Amino acid sequence: MSRLHDQPGSARLDDRLGVAPAQLKSRVIDFYNGLNSYLADSSLDGYVQFFNWGYLSVDSRPDDWRGDLPAAMLDRHAVRLVLELLGPLGIDGRDVLDVGCGRGGTLATLAGRFAPRSLAGVDLNPASIAHCKQAHTDPRLRFFQGDAEDLAFGDGSFDLVTNIESSNAYPDIDRFYREVNRVLRPGGHFAYTDLLQPGQFAHAREYLTANGFVIEADRDITANVLAARREAAQVQLRAFNAGGSGAGDPTRAALMSYFLAPEGSEFFDHIADGRFEYRILRLRKLADCVEL
Numbered sequence: 186m187s188r189l190h191d192q193p194g195s196a197r198l199d200d201r202l203g204v205a206p207a208q209l210k211s212r213v214i215d216f217y218n219g220l221n222s223y224l225a226d227s228s229l230d231g232y233v234q235f236f237n238w239g240y241l242s243v244d245s246r247p248d249d250w251r252g253d254l255p256a257a258m259l260d261r262h263a264v265r266l267v268l269e270l271l272g273p274l275g276i277d278g279r280d281v282l283d284v285g286c287g288r289g290g291t292l293a294t295l296a297g298r299f300a301p302r303s304l305a306g307v308d309l310n311p312a313s314i315a316h317c318k319q320a321h322t323d324p325r326l327r328f329f330q331g332d333a334e335d336l337a338f339g340d341g342s343f344d345l346v347t348n349i350e351s352s353n354a355y356p357d358i359d360r361f362y363r364e365v366n367r368v369l370r371p372g373g374h375f376a377y378t379d380l381l382q383p384g385q386f387a388h389a390r391e392y393l394t395a396n397g398f399v400i401e402a403d404r405d406i407t408a409n410v411l412a413a414r415r416e417a418a419q420v421q422l423r424a425f426n427a428g429g430s431g432a433g434d435p436t437r438a439a440l441m442s443y444f445l446a447p448e449g450s451e452f453f454d455h456i457a458d459g460r461f462e463y464r465i466l467r468l469r470k471l472a473d474c475v476e477l
């Protein structure tokens with residue numbers, strides 16, 4: 186079985202930056218520490234629950250989530266991405282794990298709209314987890330600092346694992362896939378969305394279906410994510426850059442531009458030219474992983 190590492194033209198961040206996996210993880214922590222401290226220093230801290238690029242409907246598709254979110258809702262594109270990801274999956278009475286949970290917006294969205302039994306979030310970044318613990322007070326929600334490649338939960342603990350725009354930073358993606366299989370109960374679902382190279386998605390399909398999963402949905406949502414960036418990124422950039430004592434700081438402005446990917450940025454262009462795809466995969470676990 187080929188590994189993500191061996192895929193030609195791998196987009197792994199450590200390949201691009203020439204750093205080892207352990208260093209990559211500490212860079213990820215530093216990066217999100219920076220974002221969290223910018224937010225803490227701004228008037229936005231209490232409002233930002235997501236770190237993803239969101240989803241905007243561009244044409245009505247049969248598999249689109251049927252519903253409306255208020256135009257004035259700050260996080261509506263990110264909330265919409267969660268609802269698109271969940272699709273027809275029912276989670277009432279279920280145990281849910283969100284891996285790479287960031288500031289907890291996905292679990293808060295699920296808790297507010299459905300009746301899951303429990304919701305756990307894991308993120309590598311301690312500042313995000315500290316924010317989650319302080320901001321989300323629903324007793325069904327629990328947050329843990331931890332690594333997607335080494336989940337601190339017992340076998341068969343969850344009915345649904347969600348993962349939004351996070352796996353692109355994992356040095357050993359197959360370890361993560363095996364961990365998802367391990368913590369899911371048979372019949373449980375893995376709802377997965379990210380920005381990856383087409384070859385990395387091919388690998389995900391191949392690896393996961395060879396290791397106990399069946400694919401129930403596979404949607405290219407690149408156009409929807411780009412539309413969300415077109416609509417929201419400049420507004421978000423202005424809000425971020427205006428706030429707090431670092432207002433006008435060029436380092437902060439550059440970081441935010443990289444992160445928010447407004448139209449015309451390098452990241453936006455790489456997606457628009459097809460080098461990356463943003464997809465939703467929904468998979469169901471049939472059996473335990475054969476490569477544990």
Ligand SMILES: C[S@@+](CC[C@H](N)C(=O)[O-])C[C@H]1O[C@@H](n2cnc3c(N)ncnc32)[C@H](O)[C@@H]1O
Pocket residue numbers: 210213214217234235236237284285286287288290291307308309310313331332333334348349350351352354355
């Ligand atoms: C772009 S943010 C998305 C956050 C959240 N899913 C959302 O939609 O708002 C990526 C998140 O993945 C987390 N992350 C990166 N590598 C991780 C790892 N190895 N284990 C757990 N979380 C990780 C980061 O700390 C960050 O919070």
